[in-house]
Amino acid sequence: MSSRSPASRTGRPRSAAADAAILAATREALVELGWSRLTLGDVALRAGVAKTTLYRRWPGKNELVVDAVAELFDELELPDRGSLAADIEGVVLQFAEILARPEARSGLMAVVAESTLDASLRERIRTSVVERQKRLVREGRSRAQRRGELPPDPDPRAAERSVDLIFDVVAGAVVHRGLVSAGPVDGPWARDFTALLLAGLATPPSP
Structure with a gap:
């Protein structure tokens, strides 16, 4: 079975806690805002992480939402x-x-x-x-x-x-x-x- 978090990249080690917070924040934002109004900036704010942290993990909203689901x-x-x-x-x-x-x-x-x-x-x-x-x-x-x-x-x-x-x-x-x-x-x-x-x-x- 594959790991629940997205594939890791080279460089700074991934934080499982940050990944979990980001995915949970994505699901929360989907319910409250819907797909069209959801932004990566909003997710980062809800998760309490910098936007750069989120962008290092997911290239865009599509990939982020799929992984959250x-x-x-x-x-x-x-x-x-x-x-x-x-x-x-x-x-x-x-x-x-x-x-x-x-x-x-x-x-x-x-x-x-x-x-x-x-x-x-x-x-x-x-x-x-x-x-x-x-x-x-x-x-x-x-x-x-x-x-x-x-x-x-x-x-x-x-x-x-x-x-x-x-x-x-x-x-x-x-x-x-x-x-x-x-x-x-x-x-x-x-x-x-x-x-x-x-x-x-x-x-x-x-x-």
């Missing part, structure tokens, strides 16, 4: 509830709880909207959020295979395609439910969604 999703953990179905339900509900936070909703919707016209921002979202959280799918599949709930992977390339697809299905469904259709992501919904997902997982991926 990514830190929230790094809180996700795959629970061990004894079965694949229960594990999936648990992580789906965790994901929904994070999305329900005003700072997560504001930040995610803002960067996704901005990324439609910015290829570098889309790549930042992919590497900082999507690729990092695919760890949950890999962990869940491996655990279910050890339990005998899923067949072994027939081919590593097919398995990785399956990881990509499972992540897209889970993340897409929860984000759409929570942020687009505004329906509850509660226990009954998570159970129904998991049952639908498991019906597809019962078939091994094609090589």
